[in-house]
Amino acid sequence: MAVQAEPSHVKRITVVGAGPAAVSLATALQRRGQLVTVRAPGGLKPRGHTLCAFVDQLDEAVIGDRYPRSVVETEAGAVDLHRAYARIDDTRGRAALAEACTVLDARVDASTVWPKGEVVVDATGHDPVLLRRENANQAWQSAFGIVVRGTDVHLPPGTALFMDWRSAGVDDGGPPSFLYALSGDDGRLLLEETTLASWSPVPTEMLRKRLETRLRRRGTVIDHVLGDEVVCFPMAGGLPRRGQRVAGFGASLGLVSPVSGYSVARALALAPVVADAIVAANADAVGDAVVDAVWTPEARSLRTLQRFALTAACRFNQREASAFFGAFFALPAPQWRGFLDGTDSVTQARSTMLALFSSSTSSLRLRLMAGAWSRTGVAVATDVFRPFFGAGRGRTKTFLTTTLV
């Protein structure tokens, strides 16, 4: 019997990994009529920890529990973000994908042999198994959290405490941290002491002690501890090297935001864009096609600005971090939203940084300027603060977009 050839626009594509990025991309590829295989240990079984984003960043299909009220606390007071928050729940998407594509419960490594012509996408997360990336200084986000049944009078059900930068009340010399908390309608609380960014991972024990002290000071009543959660992942590692046959997606593609550590909402939003790029590319050029679709010169420049902000964040002490975020969330909502979500143009991000600089205290300004003493910092600071100094526009811009990212 003659074997019927597949139409030329149909590729055989293996997505390696089963995290949120892999699931969204495999779904987008399958919807475009591609022959998709997902390979990961445990197949499409979801993993345990809590993933969240703001509701307006998500499709209805992946919205789980909702937290209609989200707030930020700093020493300057409370800010209502007027932006609902939600847990991401892709359980239905995983079930539908399992029906529509081939799923292999298998680990992949560099010695894995692929069928001829197979397109391979490495979505194995922060430390990709197949994809090679450029070298870059990595910062780390660390947290220790507990899930409890209990009561916190400052956290009514349906509240997401996005950040509480007031001191935990422990002077241990470590980097600043904030409380992140979710208060569900079912009486469950997730309470997490989080270091936004530091040049090395923060010991879990340090965060545990801070969390205990903070909760005592808040008067949080814990009836029953249901579990705990340890967070430690790198932020803003290098972007994929060019000229690879394998493509990346999710954290492996550098989608982790250098200013927040969030990546999942962005991966979900970019999955159709990347799927289109893969479908349109020659099978042996998908790696570069995906990099070009996502990491445009504008996106690279924005990332450089965000990395500058990350460098500053790594230098803050607790008081400075609180003052910085107090000023940040006092900006008009469209301004802080665009910067936080990474949806700004470079021009918008630059004007947000300028507005922040202008509204900061002089000691915070000095701290922000101190971050400029690096190769990236000098170029970014020149670019951001150009309005204060005048000339050099074209030269700085070219340098920024071509040299540093």
Ligand SMILES: Cc1cc2nc3c(=O)[nH]c(=O)nc-3n(C[C@H](O)[C@H](O)[C@H](O)COP(=O)(O)OP(=O)(O)OC[C@H]3O[C@@H](n4cnc5c(N)ncnc54)[C@H](O)[C@@H]3O)c2cc1C
């Ligand atoms: C406790 C915690 C809470 C977090 N909260 C948030 C949040 O609220 N919002 C947010 O945006 N981010 C959050 N993050 C970060 C977020 O989890 C990651 O950035 C995100 O999961 C990256 O998605 P990904 O699909 O690219 O990679 P991953 O989710 O890391 O998935 C990688 C996949 O690759 C598979 N894999 C690994 N090695 C192999 C191999 N050799 N062969 C085959 N498969 C392999 C793994 O099994 C996994 O399925 C949190 C992280 C932690 C630890």
